[in-house]
Amino acid sequence: MTHVEPLAPEQITDPALRELIARCEQLGVPDALFPRILARVPAYAKALLRAMLMSHAEGNVDHRLKEIVRVQLARFAGDPYFSRLRSRRALEAGLDEATIDAGSGDYDDDPRFSEAEKLALRYADQMYLDPGKVDAAFYDELKKHYSEAQIMELGAFIALHYGMQIFMRTLDASQPGSRSVGAPR
Amino acid sequence: MATAPEKIDAAFYDELRRHYSEEEIVELGAFIGFNVGYHTFFGTLKFYPMFAPDGRLVSQEESARIYGAAPVSLAAAESA
Numbered sequence: 001m002t003h004v005e006p007l008a009p010e011q012i013t014d015p016a017l018r019e020l021i022a023r024c025e026q027l028g029v030p031d032a033l034f035p036r037i038l039a040r041v042p043a044y045a046k047a048l049l050r051a052m053l054m055s056h057a058e059g060n061v062d063h064r065l066k067e068i069v070r071v072q073l074a075r076f077a078g079d080p081y082f083s084r085l086r087s088r089r090a091l092e093a094g095l096d097e098a099t100i101d102a103g104s105g106d107y108d109d110d111p112r113f114s115e116a117e118k119l120a121l122r123y124a125d126q127m128y129l130d131p132g133k134v135d136a137a138f139y140d141e142l143k144k145h146y147s148e149a150q151i152m153e154l155g156a157f158i159a160l161h162y163g164m165q166i167f168m169r170t171l172d173a174s175q176p177g178s179r180s181v182g183a184p185r
Numbered sequence: 186m187a188t189a190p191e192k193i194d195a196a197f198y199d200e201l202r203r204h205y206s207e208e209e210i211v212e213l214g215a216f217i218g219f220n221v222g223y224h225t226f227f228g229t230l231k232f233y234p235m236f237a238p239d240g241r242l243v244s245q246e247e248s249a250r251i252y253g254a255a256p257v258s259l260a261a262a263e264s265a
Contacts, residue, residue, distance in 0.1 A: 003198040004207055004214075040211040048215060078190065127225055134229035155226050163222025166186055167214045170193035 002171040006036030014042050020049045027057055028088040029070070033081065034168055052164065055157040057089060061150050064095040065117055068103035069124045069154075070161050075104050076128060077165040081173035116145035124158045186214070187221045 009032075012018055021035045030052070038045035056066055067090035074082035086100075102110050107121045119142055126133045142151050186193055201210050233248035243251065 003195055004211055037211060038215060040208045041215065044212060044215050048219070127229065131225050131229050136231070139229075155230075159222035159226035160219070161222070163218035163220070164215075165218075166190055166221055167218030169190050170186055170197075170214065172195070
């Protein structure tokens with residue numbers, strides 16, 4: 001099990017939180033495990049899950065691209081839990097595992113990605129690897145392909161999801177028994 | 186968590202439990218994760234506080250000169 005035990009479903013009585021957890025399970029990211037750990041602090045859980053769902057599944061940046069970025073970040077964070085989750089919506093929209101893997105690899109030389117997509121992948125890639133490279137010139141380059149609103153959407157998405165991935169990494173969902181809540185494999 | 190997350194292991198969580206409840210540990214962990222994520226993002230945006238310590242609304246250039254890289258609160262503490 002994880003270092004902090006998730007609450008059992010019957011221990012979560014707040015209707016708004018239960019509805020958010022159902023939405024998470026429906027999307028597939030996160031599944032029920034992370035929300036049930038967060039549910040120990042219901043107010044935090046509701047705010048963070050709302051923000052995670054909104055930043056990932058809403059907005060004006062392609063959800064499939066955000067899913068590729070999210071998995072790239074989770075792998076960089078070394079978090080097996082978020083690395084192995086997949087957005088059902090992104091998969092239904094045609095995203096495949098080979099493209100997800102390509103986004104975590106040498107994407108700059110990969111013809112399947114447009115220049116705008118490569119830039120979004122580099123934005124996430126560099127943000128925590130070498131944030132000094134995400135400078136004024138980099139933002140000028142982003143503005144050639146994205147609106148200011150889309151850049152904020154991407155940046156906020158990257159920041160929130162990476163932050164939650166690095167937290168989840170420390171909880172160690174790779175241990176036996178951590179997958180007892182029905183997460184997709 | 187920010188610089189060496191591999192060190193936050195089962196033994197570390199056991200140590201945390203000597204001082205904090207499970208709820209407090211989740212609260213701290215989520216708070217820290219949130220801040221690790223967002224402050225790096227904010228750092229790339231290069232923005233500074235809108236107001237000087239005396240309450241004046243200042244330009245970003247002036248704010249950068251006032252605040253620089255060190256928090257004003259820290260400077261105040263050091264001079265005390």
